[in-house]
Amino acid sequence: MRNRFDAQLALGCTPIEEVKIPVKTRAHLAALLEALQYIYTHPEWNERIFHLLSDKITKGKKQTGRSGMSLWEIFVLAQVRLCLNISYDELHYRSNYDQLLRGVLGVLPTDYTTGKQYEYQNIYDNVKLIDDEVLHQINDIIVQVGHEVFKKKETDALHLKTDSFVVETDTHFPTDYNLLWDSARKCIDCAGKLDIVGWRKSKNWHNRLKGLMRAVGNAGRGGGKGKQQRITKAAQAYLKKARALQGKVHSVLTNHIPAGIEDMARLELLLYYQQMLTKHIDLLDRRLLKGEKIAHHEKVFSIFQPYTELIKKGKSNPNVEIGKNLAITTDQHHLIVDWQIAERQTDNQLTVEIARRTCLKYNVHSHSLDRGFSDMADKATLQKFIPQVIMPKKGRRTLQQKAEESTPVFVRLKNKHNAVESNINELEHRGLDRCPDRNWPGFQRYVGLAITAYNLHRIGRELLARRREEEQHKKAARSLIFPRFIHIST
Numbered sequence: 001m002r003n004r005f006d007a008q009l010a011l012g013c014t015p016i017e018e019v020k021i022p023v024k025t026r027a028h029l030a031a032l033l034e035a036l037q038y039i040y041t042h043p044e045w046n047e048r049i050f051h052l053l054s055d056k057i058t059k060g061k062k063q064t065g066r067s068g069m070s071l072w073e074i075f076v077l078a079q080v081r082l083c084l085n086i087s088y089d090e091l092h093y094r095s096n097y098d099q100l101l102r103g104v105l106g107v108l109p110t111d112y113t114t115g116k117q118y119e120y121q122n123i124y125d126n127v128k129l130i131d132d133e134v135l136h137q138i139n140d141i142i143v144q145v146g147h148e149v150f151k152k153k154e155t156d157a158l159h160l161k162t163d164s165f166v167v168e169t170d171t172h173f174p175t176d177y178n179l180l181w182d183s184a185r186k187c188i189d190c191a192g193k194l195d196i197v198g199w200r201k202s203k204n205w206h207n208r209l210k211g212l213m214r215a216v217g218n219a220g221r222g223g224g225k226g227k228q229q230r231i232t233k234a235a236q237a238y239l240k241k242a243r244a245l246q247g248k249v250h251s252v253l254t255n256h257i258p259a260g261i262e263d264m265a266r267l268e269l270l271l272y273y274q275q276m277l278t279k280h281i282d283l284l285d286r287r288l289l290k291g292e293k294i295a296h297h298e299k300v301f302s303i304f305q306p307y308t309e310l311i312k313k314g315k316s317n318p319n320v321e322i323g324k325n326l327a328i329t330t331d332q333h334h335l336i337v338d339w340q341i342a343e344r345q346t347d348n349q350l351t352v353e354i355a356r357r358t359c360l361k362y363n364v365h366s367h368s369l370d371r372g373f374s375d376m377a378d379k380a381t382l383q384k385f386i387p388q389v390i391m392p393k394k395g396r397r398t399l400q401q402k403a404e405e406s407t408p409v410f411v412r413l414k415n416k417h418n419a420v421e422s423n424i425n426e427l428e429h430r431g432l433d434r435c436p437d438r439n440w441p442g443f444q445r446y447v448g449l450a451i452t453a454y455n456l457h458r459i460g461r462e463l464l465a466r467r468r469e470e471e472q473h474k475k476a477a478r479s480l481i482f483p484r485f486i487h488i489s490t
Contacts, residue, residue, distance in 0.1 A: 012109055017041045019103035023468050031460030032083045032453065033104045036076055038463055039145060040104075048141050049075070056134045069118075069126045073105050078127045082446070083453040085431040088127075092120045131441065135448030139336070140361065142452055146335045146459045157365030158331045159413070161420040162354055162373065164347050165427075166311050167447060168323035168434040171302040174310070176287060176294075177238065180280035181213040182303050183273050184242055187249050190270040194263065196256055198248070205245060212238040216288075235288040242281050249274045276303045307440050309344060313372075326432070326447060329358055330423050332416075334458055336451050337362065341444065347372040351391075355382050366390065368417040390414050430454045 021034050039045045053071045080101060081091045094101050095118045102108040102115070109115035172178070185206060192202045216238050219230040253271060258264040279300065286292040301322060302308040311321050325342035327350050338358050340350060351373045358364060366388035374394045382389045390413045393401050404410060431450040435443050 012111060013106060013115070014103050014108045014110055016104055016106050019100070019108070021100065021104075021464075023464055023471060028083055028457060029080065029098075029101065031457050031464055032079060033100060033460070034463045034467075035145075035456040035460035036079065036104055038149070038459070040072075042145075045141060045145050049138055052134050052137050052141075053130070056131065057129050069122060070106075073107075074126045074129065076101075076105055077123055078130055078449050079453045079456055081127065082431040082449040083457050085429060085433075087436070088120065088124050092118060092123055095123060128442070128445070130445060130449070132444035132448050135445065135452060139448070139452050139455065142455045142459070143331075143335050143337050146333060146455060149459050149462055150333045157363045158337070158358075159416070160329050160331055160337065160358060160364055160367045161417050161423075162327060162329045162351075162367065162369045163417075163420045163424065164325050164327040164342070164350075164372065165424050166313065166321040166323045167326050167341075167432050167443075168321060169302065169305045169308045169443070170434060170436045170438070171305060171308060171322060173322065174299075174301040174308075175217075176280055176283045176299075177213055177216045177235075179300065179303055180238075180242060180277065180284055181209060183277040183280055184209045184245055186273040186303070187245060187270060187277055190266055190273060191249060191252050193266055194252065194256060194270075195259065196252060209238075209241055209245070212241055231288060235284060239281060239285055239289075242277065246274070246277055246281065249277070273303070276300070304438060305440075305443070307443070323435070324443065327354060328420070328424070328427070328451070329354060330420055331362075334419065334423055335455050336423070336427075339447065339451055341447060348375045348378065351375060351378045352381055355386065359385055366413055368413050370417065388413060390417060427451070427454055430457065 016037060017040065019033075019037065021030055021037065039049065050071050053075060057071060057074070077091060077095060080086075080094065081088070084090075086094075095105070096102075099108060107116040188199075188202050188206050188209075192199050212234070215234040216231070219227070219234040222230075249270065253267065253274065256263075256267065258267055283294055283298070287294055296310075299310075300306060301310050307324065308322055309324060311323065311325055312319065313321070325345070325347075327340045327342060327347065328336050329338040330336050338354060338361075340354060342350060351369060355364075355367055358367075364386050367382065367386050368390035371392050371394050374391055376393065379389055379391045382391075388409065390410060392405060392414065397405070405414075427450060430453050432447065435446045437443055437446045
C-alpha cells in the first residue's frame, strides 16, 4: 500500500518545514530544495500537485501490501535527478547520505541514527511512475507558484518567447553498416539466451561480424586507387555473413516453441531485431553495391530508439544533431509555461498550436518567435488573439514589413526575445543536453521532469535571493539599534 501525501510527519524525524536551507550558497540543490519546501509549506499548492500524483500512481490499486515510497519522496527525487543532471547511481548516494536532501524528503532522524535507507532499484522503479501527461499538469501548477513568488497578479499579461533546440538521444552516429552490426549482435544475444541448439559458436559469429563491419568502415575511410573496388569487396563479405545470420535467426523464429512467458518475450524481441537486420542488409546492398541514393524517410537512425531523428537546423557547428526537436515557451520571469516535442515537424508547423494552447491558459500580451517559426499566414492567425506578434520575416521584406519591424515596440520585444537562449542553455544544464533514458515514454518523461526541475530551480533562486535580502535588512536594523562603541585611546 502506497501512502498518499501526508503532511503529518513520522515521529523521530526532522519536520520538513524546519529544515534550514543555507542562504549563502550557489549550489543548485539548495535552490531546488528551497522551492520544494515552499510548496510543502503551502497546502493550496501541495494538495493540488499531490492530487494529480495520487490519481496517476495510486488510483485503482488495492490498499493492501507493503507500504511503498510516498508521493512526496517520488516527486522530490525525480526533481533532484534532473535539476543536478545526475545518474540514478548518484541519486541513490545522495538520497542516503546528503543530510539536506534527506531533511526535505522527511527522513532525516533526530537521534543521529541512519534512518530510512533507499535501495537503487526502489528509486529507479518509483521515479518512472510519473509520465509526460501528469508532468504537463504539474508544470501548470508550478508556473502559478512562480507567478505568486514573482508577485505577478492574475490580471497581468504575459510576454512570451518561443524557440526550439535539439535534445540529443543517447546513441552513436548512425551509418547503415554500423546499424547492421547493432542489429546482428542483438540477434546473436537474444538467440543465445533461448534454450536451443546450434548457437554454441555465437562468440565467433559476434567477432567475425564485428571485424567485417570495421573492414567496411576502413575501406570507405581511405583513399587512393581502387577505393570503390575495396568498398565493394568488403561490403560483399559483410553482407554474405549477415545473410547467413539472417537465415539462422529465421529458422529459430519458425521452429522454436517457447517454453514460457519469458521465452515468448525473447522471441518477440528477436523478431524486432531480425526485422532491423533485414532492413539494413537491404539498405547497405542498395547503397554500396547498387549505387542507389537512399531516401531520408527510409533511414533509421537508431534501432534502440527508432523515434530518433537526424536534424539540420542550418548551423555550422554542429551541422547535424541526432535527437528530437523541442520547442519551449518562456515568460518575462523566465519560467517555461509550455513545451512541445516535435514529431518530424519543422518549427513553423508548431506556431499556431503553441500559441492557441498558451492563450487558453494565460493572458498573453505579446509572443515573440524567431525566423525559424516565420510564416505570414500563421502570423495573421496569431494577430487575431494576441495584441503583439513578433515574427521577423524570412528572406526579402516589403517596405511595409520593414516599417513594421522598425517600430520601437517590435525592436524592444525582438531584443528581449534573445533571453530565451539563456533559458535553453540553463535547460541543458538541467539535463536536456543528452537524454540517457531509452524508450519513447522515458524520453517524454525525461523532458517533462527537466522542465519542472528548471522552473522549481528558478523559483528557489528567487526565494533564496529574497531571504538573503531580508537577512541583510535585519542585520542593518540591528546595527542601528545596537551600534558598536568604538574606544579611541589617547
